[in-house]
Amino acid sequence: MQPYLLVGLGGIAGANLRYLVSSAAASRWGTLFPYGTLVINLVGSFLLGVLLTAVTGPDGANARALLGTGFCGGFTTFSTFAFETIALAWAGDRRGAVVNALGTIGLGLAAAALGVLLGSAVARW
Amino acid sequence: MSTRMAEDDETDGRAALAPPLFTHPHDAIPEAELAHAPEDVPERAAAHWRARLAPYAAISAGGLLGANTRYLAGQWAARWPGPLPWGTLLINVTGSLALGFFLTLVTERFIGRAVTRLFVATGFLGAYTTFSTFGVETITLAQHHRYGAALAYVAASLVLGLAAVVAGAAAARAL
Numbered sequence: 028m029q030p031y032l033l034v035g036l037g038g039i040a041g042a043n044l045r046y047l048v049s050s051a052a053a054s055r056w057g058t059l060f061p062y063g064t065l066v067i068n069l070v071g072s073f074l075l076g077v078l079l080t081a082v083t084g085p086d087g088a089n090a091r092a093l094l095g096t097g098f099c100g101g102f103t104t105f106s107t108f109a110f111e112t113i114a115l116a117w118a119g120d121r122r123g124a125v126v127n128a129l130g131t132i133g134l135g136l137a138a139a140a141l142g143v144l145l146g147s148a149v150a151r152w
Numbered sequence: 153m154s155t156r157m158a159e160d161d162e163t164d165g166r167a168a169l170a171p172p173l174f175t176h177p178h179d180a181i182p183e184a185e186l187a188h189a190p191e192d193v194p195e196r197a198a199a200h201w202r203a204r205l206a207p208y209a210a211i212s213a214g215g216l217l218g219a220n221t222r223y224l225a226g227q228w229a230a231r232w233p234g235p236l237p238w239g240t241l242l243i244n245v246t247g248s249l250a251l252g253f254f255l256t257l258v259t260e261r262f263i264g265r266a267v268t269r270l271f272v273a274t275g276f277l278g279a280y281t282t283f284s285t286f287g288v289e290t291i292t293l294a295q296h297h298r299y300g301a302a303l304a305y306v307a308a309s310l311v312l313g314l315a316a317v318v319a320g321a322a323a324a325r326a327l
Contacts, residue, residue, distance in 0.1 A: 041215065108313075
């Protein structure tokens with residue numbers, strides 16, 4: 028029972044925060060480009076990189092369930108990213124679609140790598 | 153009041169107030185309560201707060217289910233052989249398919265209620281799919297020098313994910 032509770036709580040927090048950040052980004056930066064989703068996916072990938080590298084072993088299972096599977100997994104989204112990429116292309120902004128696709132992947136992987144680097148430093152400390 | 157009519161004196165100034173104009177019986181508020189601010193009226197306050205909290209309730213319900221569905225699917229797929237993280241790949245592709253279908257359905261086919269969208273799209277599918285897990289898994293593959301697998305994983309996730317959105321949208325338009 029316990030993993031589901033932790034995953035669920037983290038998921039609730041992540042999903043709601045994603046909604047708030049997306050809404051704020053849309054009102055601040057407009058809806059011509061999905062800046063909100065991009066920021067969300069970058070931050071979440073970085074955080075998960077830190078977590079999974081810094082918190083290893085069986086003692087960290089609860090933390091990984093709550094903050095990793097739950098929060099980071101619930102916060103970031105692949106489906107919204109994919110949908111918004113297609114939506115950009117169908118709205119006529121093919122360049123925006125390519126920028127979103129390659130930019131999110133490139134920056135997202137960089138963020139994850141940075142998180143892993145920071146996580147291994149934390150683990151050694 | 154500069155001019156006072158004889159009728160006013162007769163009724164002690166308690167002129168009958170015209171009943172408030174309302175469009176629906178439920179909108180009628182007893183006059184005694186009109187003196188209070190809207191939030192002080194219990195039924196109005198309750199409805200007000202329900203409306204304010206409904207989006208978060210919908211997102212939370214969807215998020216709870218989506219995250220746990222992802223967790224379960226991940227557990228199930230963990231035993232599959234091969235270097236690629238099949239569980240996450242399957243989750244992200246099916247989630248993208250579902251989102252393409254659902255959002256096209258509620259924008260081009262049927263009018264969707266906002267709370268339904270928040271539950272299904274923002275809540276469930278947003279929490280079900282994950283970019284962070286995909287990212288860290290790719291970096292982990294690279295860390296283990298499995299660069300071919302990492303590249304294949306990225307390409308498969310991107311190509312299949314985008315194709316899934318298109319397929320889902322096409323299915324909704326075919327309805």
